[in-house]
Amino acid sequence: MLRGIAAFRWGTWVWMAVVVALHRDSLGHPLVAWFLVGSALAWTIAATVLLERKPELLERWPAIAIELVIGAALGIGGGFAYAHTTNPNVAFSSVRTIGFAWPIAGIITAGIVYGPWAGVLAGLFVGIPRFFSPIVNGIRFGDYNGGGRGFSIASTLLLYTLTGAVAGYIARLLRRAQDQVAAARARERVARTLHDGVLQTLAVIERRADDPELARLAREQERELREFLFGGDGKNPADLGAQLRAAAGRFEDAFGGRVDVVMAPDLPTLPPERVEALAGAVGEALVNAGKHGRAQRVTVFAEPADDDAGPKGGVVCSVHDDGRGFDVAKIREGVGLSRSIRGRMEEAGGRVEIESRPGAGTEVRLWLPCA
């Protein structure tokens, strides 16, 4: 980025020098003009040398200040050097200045380093002195009666401030994107390390521990780590997978069994309130499985409802346990079942089906449309 600005400085400086050389016969104060062109050249060279030797200095405030001061001097001194008119209407509407484009380099740098608002301030700092250049030539603003070809200086000022703001804004976006990429990479690295080491070790402990409490602890830690590595933390209300895994975790903590949460790879997205309804209903079904069914193994499976009997474009979720089961015809709708599960689902526009037999586990099937 700095390299581009350096090239820009050289290009605009050459143009400035050519214009002044062409106008050399009409200059009111040629010495002042050449002094200004010389200062700009001096900084253009200095900045190029700095870029090669110590580029970080170019992003510090003294360098930016020097460049902005020269830019402002070009604005105020340019009009004086030309002294091309004594007509206030001409003077104030189309100020002749030296190096209209060169100061933009400094404004861009200020925006990049200190943000959009700094860019705007730099633009004002360089642009406003241009209004004073006719005054330096002894023309009073009071004599200006609004004639002439309109405020060309005003449009220059606008250009300067906008350039500063845009440069600052874009630089900020770029920096943010870079940060995000770096953060994602770091996370990936951490995930790979933990995946290979810690997760494996936890799995060994879980498998080989004679103490069920130790196994449960390892399982809990594994679940939390996995959640951190591969998915949300269960706090994102729109993430069905994370919500279901959180419900599964609560079951495992409370009843000591084991829940597999299986998510189809191509599940449609549900609005957050439906995710909440579905996850809540699944949570209730799990509580029933643990409390009444004494289940130890439960599978929660969510898939798109497209090729099912259910409503098209929705989600079907099954909660299937290995518990004691019950006679669906005999047991009148248990309190937990009817209110929490059926209530939640019907409110969200879905429905519930229960299949169970004494001694053969229970499956609760939940349908929910996407919209």
Place this chain on the structure above:
Amino acid sequence: MAAVRVVLADDHSIWRSGVRTDLGEGFHVVGEASDADEAIALIKREKPELVVCDLNMPNGGGLKVAKECGEQAIIVMLTVSEQERDLLDAVAAGAQGYLVKSTPGPELCAALLRAVKGEPVFSPHLASLVLGEFRRMAKDATGANPLSDREREVLQFVARGYSYKEIGERLFISPKTVENHVRNILSKLHLNRKQELIRYAVEHGIE
């Protein structure tokens, strides 16, 4: 029954020794490998009946082993994470199935013995991945062999956590028939993957 000849491949030695202890009487470990190339060489030399292989290993991982040796031995993948798409690739490449590493010892042994008898070791996660894969192929309309209604039904039961026996009871067929359905699903997946690769190669002018 004679002990099953097994090769263990995993880059963590703690795992290999752990699994070996768990395997016990019914199995005879004929060799251990710590990366894919080593495993392939070992399998070619020892000709085991069963390979228990980590999905994530150096030099190509379980995927490479399944591709190279899927025809010569029964390969069961072990994995820590069930969310990996590689799993699907490994099964499509010729693995008989997979188990998560946290599977308790007795359950692991039982599953491996079933695998040796030719029964696909299909977990709910794998069933769900395969279902999704067939849905994707149907949507892309690549002319692939779709699942029959019965096959999809079977796979959905597996994904919901039913055993082959339970599925058989519900569909009024024998567990053997359920197993056959699962095997057919696997070979369809295998075939479709091959066709996709060939089509891709033709379309992109790779010879």
